[in-house]
Amino acid sequence: MNSPPLAEAFVLAHPAPARAAPAARRTPVWRTLFGDAVSSGITLAALAGLLELGPKLVSWGLVRAAWSGPGTACGGQGACWAFLRSKAPFILFGIYPPEQRWRPAAMVAMFVLLALWTLPPSRWTRLTLWLWAGAVAVAVLLMSGGVLGLTPVPTSAWGGLPVTVLLTVLSLAIGFPLGVALALGRRSELPGLRWMSIAVIELVRGLPLVTILFIAAILLPLMLPDGVKLDNLARALAALTVFSAAYLAEVLRGGLQGVGAGQAEAGRALGLSWWATTRLIVLPQAVGNVIPALTNTVVVIVKNTSLVLLVGLFDLLSAGRAALTDPKWPGPYMETYGFVALIYFVICFSISRYALWLERRPAFGASS
Amino acid sequence: MTETATPAVEINALNKWYGAYHALRDVSLSVGRGERVVICGPSGSGKSTLIRCVNGLETAEEGQVLVQGVELKSGDRSIDMVRRSVGMVFQSFNLFPHKTVLENCTLAQVRVAKVPPEEARDRAMYYLEKVRIPDQAGKYPGQLSGGQQQRVAIARALCMDPKVMLFDEPTSALDMEMVGEVLEIMVALAEEGMTMLCVTHEMGFARRVADRIVFMDAGQIVEMAAPEAFFESPQHARTQAFLGRIAH
Ligand SMILES: Nc1ncnc2c1ncn2[C@@H]1O[C@H](COP(=O)(O)OP(=O)(O)OP(=O)(O)O)[C@@H](O)[C@H]1O
Numbered sequence: 292m293n294s295p296p297l298a299e300a301f302v303l304a305h306p307a308p309a310r311a312a313p314a315a316r317r318t319p320v321w322r323t324l325f326g327d328a329v330s331s332g333i334t335l336a337a338l339a340g341l342l343e344l345g346p347k348l349v350s351w352g353l354v355r356a357a358w359s360g361p362g363t364a365c366g367g368q369g370a371c372w373a374f375l376r377s378k379a380p381f382i383l384f385g386i387y388p389p390e391q392r393w394r395p396a397a398m399v400a401m402f403v404l405l406a407l408w409t410l411p412p413s414r415w416t417r418l419t420l421w422l423w424a425g426a427v428a429v430a431v432l433l434m435s436g437g438v439l440g441l442t443p444v445p446t447s448a449w450g451g452l453p454v455t456v457l458l459t460v461l462s463l464a465i466g467f468p469l470g471v472a473l474a475l476g477r478r479s480e481l482p483g484l485r486w487m488s489i490a491v492i493e494l495v496r497g498l499p500l501v502t503i504l505f506i507a508a509i510l511l512p513l514m515l516p517d518g519v520k521l522d523n524l525a526r527a528l529a530a531l532t533v534f535s536a537a538y539l540a541e542v543l544r545g546g547l548q549g550v551g552a553g554q555a556e557a558g559r560a561l562g563l564s565w566w567a568t569t570r571l572i573v574l575p576q577a578v579g580n581v582i583p584a585l586t587n588t589v590v591v592i593v594k595n596t597s598l599v600l601l602v603g604l605f606d607l608l609s610a611g612r613a614a615l616t617d618p619k620w621p622g623p624y625m626e627t628y629g630f631v632a633l634i635y636f637v638i639c640f641s642i643s644r645y646a647l648w649l650e651r652r653p654a655f656g657a658s659s
Numbered sequence: 660m661t662e663t664a665t666p667a668v669e670i671n672a673l674n675k676w677y678g679a680y681h682a683l684r685d686v687s688l689s690v691g692r693g694e695r696v697v698i699c700g701p702s703g704s705g706k707s708t709l710i711r712c713v714n715g716l717e718t719a720e721e722g723q724v725l726v727q728g729v730e731l732k733s734g735d736r737s738i739d740m741v742r743r744s745v746g747m748v749f750q751s752f753n754l755f756p757h758k759t760v761l762e763n764c765t766l767a768q769v770r771v772a773k774v775p776p777e778e779a780r781d782r783a784m785y786y787l788e789k790v791r792i793p794d795q796a797g798k799y800p801g802q803l804s805g806g807q808q809q810r811v812a813i814a815r816a817l818c819m820d821p822k823v824m825l826f827d828e829p830t831s832a833l834d835m836e837m838v839g840e841v842l843e844i845m846v847a848l849a850e851e852g853m854t855m856l857c858v859t860h861e862m863g864f865a866r867r868v869a870d871r872i873v874f875m876d877a878g879q880i881v882e883m884a885a886p887e888a889f890f891e892s893p894q895h896a897r898t899q900a901f902l903g904r905i906a907h
């Protein structure tokens with residue numbers, strides 16, 4: 292008898308030794324699937340759906356599909372994979388000169404490798420920052436050419452995945468610091484700065500992205516002084532960047548509100564400057580507070596780049612649409628949009644898995 | 660004036676308002692080098708406000724604060740200079756939760772004092788040893804008890820080699836059994852001759868280490884005396900009432 296009887300005097304006689312925790316009980320699979328009426332219902336409905344759809348999908352995508360050949364090979368009841376086979380390079384690279392396609396391909400590969408390199412927070416150093424800046428410069432040179440014997444290719448001929456990647460990378464890379472500035476500005480004690488930040492954020496958030504894209508495409512050239520010409524791509528990039536900045540700013544502001552005033556005070560009391568305190572102490576915690584919301588915004592920004600097709604740019608989605616207009620093929624929409632969707636999905640899903648992993652890092656103040 | 664003659668902290672006729680509320684009223688106080696001053700008083704009497712004026716976390720509308728002869732002026736480089744020589748320990752620790760204990764202690768050394776990282780590490784370990792938690796250096800603050808966190812906060816401040824240490828109720832957020840371990844460190848620090856300006860209600864600590872006790876009420880210094888005189892024969896009625904309340 293070791294537990295104290297209620298309301299009586301008690302003195303511990305035998306200290307209980309520590310024991311290993313019991314093995315975690317796992318719910319058997321059958322109970323998850325058929326444990327109660329609701330589970331059984333859902334399981335049966337899902338099974339019925341699978342039985343109904345599965346064979347159809349297999350038949351469409353595998354059995355009756357046309358895997359190769361010209362446009363005439365398609366047109367039956369099956370998927371037209373032959374189309375993707377012949378058009379994939381065009382969808383991926385648009386009207387970029389076919390014999391030069393290694394250039395956009397190399398650019399995309401470079402960004403993918405760099406992104407992989409940057410994943411662990413321990414690599415978020417000044418060196419990495421310079422690597423990214425260098426990569427952007429190399430990307431632009433590689434794509435536009437005119438140096439090192441590369442054939443010049445005007446931005447109007449850029450297209451497909453490289454445009455999507457470039458717009459995403461740049462609108463985030465420029466938009467994030469701008470967003471930080473706007474978020475800090477909105478919380479500033481200087482009224483001028485505060486009101487300016489509020490005005491920018493609210494104005495941009497109050498307009499649909501399409502409107503901002505049109506403003507950038509049509510009004511911006513009129514507003515710029517004579518002789519200054521801004522490339523079409525650069526204008527769309529400007530629109531995407533301010534849009535990203537405004538949304539990121541509001542997400543970050545939420546994160547900043549969650550960092551106690553004591554943190555900045557402790558930094559200042561140690562003699563750190565305002566900027567050092569903000570950068571090293573406040574911002575990492577603010578970002579850590581709102582990783583789910585930030586991820587959401589970033590994913591939306593990635594997908595938003597597809598709207599540039601409305602101002603005549605040739606991103607991945609527009610390239611897919613353009614490929615479909617070829618009269619020699621019966622227009623396999625499912626296959627083409629499926630292909631484009633798959634690329635977007637891989638990008639966005641990777642981002643959200645990465646964010647989930649990042650969220651658990653103590654470097655963002657996740658309590659362990 | 661010679662080096663030792665300049666007081667560590669000199670506060671002259673300080674007046675501070677929060678909006679219309681007059682939080683500090685004509686407060687003057689001089690703390691000599693190596694002197695330990697304990698500030699006590701009822702809640703809302705302006706103790707925190709006063710101590711935060713010493714390192715410029717608050718700025719007073721009127722009056723002067725001088726630290727080692729350097730006057731604090733808001734928006735001036737003097738504040739940075741003063742902050743380097745003044746360490747502060749907060750009631751709620753305010754450790755950086757996204758940095759390890761060691762990083763908490765090295766951050767400002769490297770960024771502010773430009774100490775080489777290796778040396779900063781050694782200094783940090785030296786002070787962590789001093790507060791008796793060198794084995795926790797690799798952990799994050801969230802993994803430590805309150806008492807341990809406060810000891811890290813003290814080590815973090817000491818790493819900057821401060822000439823004056825400010826404490827704002829360093830033990831009042833702690834559970835009873837952890838108060839002792841923090842006070843022990845503070846006593847050791849006092850015995851080494853650190854200049855200390857300490858807001859606390861730990862009267863045992865005050866009695867033991869204070870050279871002077873300052874009693875504040877309603878934004879004013881009501882009474883100031885050596886511990887013996889302060890506890891045995893308080894002069895002002897409000898001091899007597901305050902001591903009567905906390906004695907029981
Ligand atoms: N930021 C602020 N804005 C407005 N009023 C404030 C602010 N900080 C403090 N005060 C007021 O100033 C007075 C003194 O506050 P202070 O924090 O210095 O008191 P204290 O003596 O430290 O009290 P406690 O023992 O509760 O910590 C209080 O009445 C408080 O309400």
Ligand SMILES: [Mg+2]
Nearest residue numbers: 706707708828
């Ligand atoms: Mg206080």
